[in-house]
Amino acid sequence: MPLKKLSVTAVRNLHPVTISPSPRINLIYGDNGSGKTSLLEAIHILGLARSFRSTRLQPVIQHEHQACTVFAEVALASGLTTSMGITRSKQADYQIRIDGQTIRSTAQLADTLPLQLINPDSFRLLEGAPKQRRQYLDWGVFHVEHQFLITWQRVQKSLKQRNSLLRRGRIERSLLTPWELEFCEASERMDAFRQAYLLKLKPAFESVLGQLIELDDLTLSYFRGWDKDRSLQQVLDSQFERDCQLGHTQAGPQRADLRLRIKGMNAAEVLSRGQQKLVVCALKIAQGHLLKERGRQQDCIFLVDDLPSELDEQHRNALCRLLEALNCQVFITGVEAEQLANSWQTDTSLSMFHVEHGHIVQTDRRLE
Ligand SMILES: Nc1ncnc2c1ncn2[C@@H]1O[C@H](COP(=O)(O)OP(=O)(O)OP(=O)(O)O)[C@@H](O)[C@H]1O
Numbered sequence: 001m002p003l004k005k006l007s008v009t010a011v012r013n014l015h016p017v018t019i020s021p022s023p024r025i026n027l028i029y030g031d032n033g034s035g036k037t038s039l040l041e042a043i044h045i046l047g048l049a050r051s052f053r054s055t056r057l058q059p060v061i062q063h064e065h066q067a068c069t070v071f072a073e074v075a076l077a078s079g080l081t082t083s084m085g086i087t088r089s090k091q092a093d094y095q096i097r098i099d100g101q102t103i104r105s106t107a108q109l110a111d112t113l114p115l116q117l118i119n120p121d122s123f124r125l126l127e128g129a130p131k132q133r134r135q136y137l138d139w140g141v142f143h144v145e146h147q148f149l150i151t152w153q154r155v156q157k158s159l160k161q162r163n164s165l166l167r168r169g170r171i172e173r174s175l176l177t178p179w180e181l182e183f184c185e186a187s188e189r190m191d192a193f194r195q196a197y198l199l200k201l202k203p204a205f206e207s208v209l210g211q212l213i214e215l216d217d218l219t220l221s222y223f224r225g226w227d228k229d230r231s232l233q234q235v236l237d238s239q240f241e242r243d244c245q246l247g248h249t250q251a252g253p254q255r256a257d258l259r260l261r262i263k264g265m266n267a268a269e270v271l272s273r274g275q276q277k278l279v280v281c282a283l284k285i286a287q288g289h290l291l292k293e294r295g296r297q298q299d300c301i302f303l304v305d306d307l308p309s310e311l312d313e314q315h316r317n318a319l320c321r322l323l324e325a326l327n328c329q330v331f332i333t334g335v336e337a338e339q340l341a342n343s344w345q346t347d348t349s350l351s352m353f354h355v356e357h358g359h360i361v362q363t364d365r366r367l368e
């Protein structure tokens with residue numbers, strides 16, 4: 001869903017600005033501290049109501065301002081245009097409007113504007129906690145399976161109830177039964193959605209990875225969060241005493257993970273930083289392909305912050321070939337305009353934006 005027009009007010013050092021990005025490749029260049037990442041952050045806030053750089057929004061809102069606003073006109077697959085905007089204040093409340101209507105749930109933002117972020121921290125997807133890989137996986141499932149969100153909410157609610165009963169100490173097992181039934185039913189369903197998605201993700205990932213880097217031994221597998229040979233109810237029964245002692249539920253989809261291994265070892269412990277980044281790029285581009293294949297022909301927007309970081313020229317070019325082939329809107333930043341522009345094929349149309357002290361100027365010319 002490409003952005004046709006983007007307006008940003010009071011995000012970091014950016015001066016109020018409206019730009020008309022290309023539906024394809026947008027190169028954002030400028031010196032350190034000029035505001036390039038801030039522009040990507042603004043788009044991220046529009047799609048997810050939060051930043052990727054800080055958990056709180058307060059540091060993102062411009063000093064001396066009480067709120068920041070991001071507004072966009074978005075081209076829909078139907079050929080129509082919709083508008084979406086978000087205002088977030090220092091008091092942490094937000095106002096979202098899509099097509100003139102006030103929206104309460106950020107899920108609708110994410111649904112309208114699927115985003116994929118690749119930045120210098122991306123390697124953390126491999127190295128970090130399982131939660132990040134679950135979020136990655138669930139992003140994909142959410143966008144292709146409409147029932148996923150409601151199922152996920154059922155899992156969260158029943159799990160919370162079960163855990164709060166477990167924390168009471170010695171309790172009658174029967175008290176847990178209604179929540180357990182709900183938890184198991186929703187969890188098995190959620191697992192089925194995740195497994196179905198993974199069946200498609202694996203070949204897409206392997207194909208993209210093969211075009212980026214040779215890592216034949218790398219395997220991607222899914223752990224659902226409990227023993228694959230038993231039902232969740234059987235596992236909960238067998239772990240009841242331990243759950244009581246710990247005061248929370250050990251098994252379930254809240255423990256699911258994606259495992260990336262090389263020769264039986266955790267890929268994060270074997271691969272170099274650059275290799276890890278390429279694996280993460282392949283994971284994210286594969287999701288971009290799956291989103292496109294879905295009936296609604298939806299596209300996601302790729303935000304690539306600091307393209308050259310960790311990547312040599314050959315791999316940078318390979319990544320750009322894949323982004324070109326995906327045929328979606330890309331916002332990509334770097335310090336050097338030439339280096340950014342030279343990574344693309346000569347017939348790819350590029351829009352270029354120079355960022356200087358928070359001012360953004362469209363320069364739109366291919367640097368020779
Ligand atoms: N809340 C804020 N209000 C005003 N300015 C801010 C705020 N938060 C950060 N800044 C400033 O915004 C500027 C833009 O930072 P940004 O990270 O976008 O730069 P960049 O162009 O991506 O730089 P680099 O090339 O180093 O990655 C920095 O100079 C930073 O000090």
Ligand SMILES: [Mg+2]
Pocket residue numbers: 036037038305306
């Ligand atoms: Mg930056």
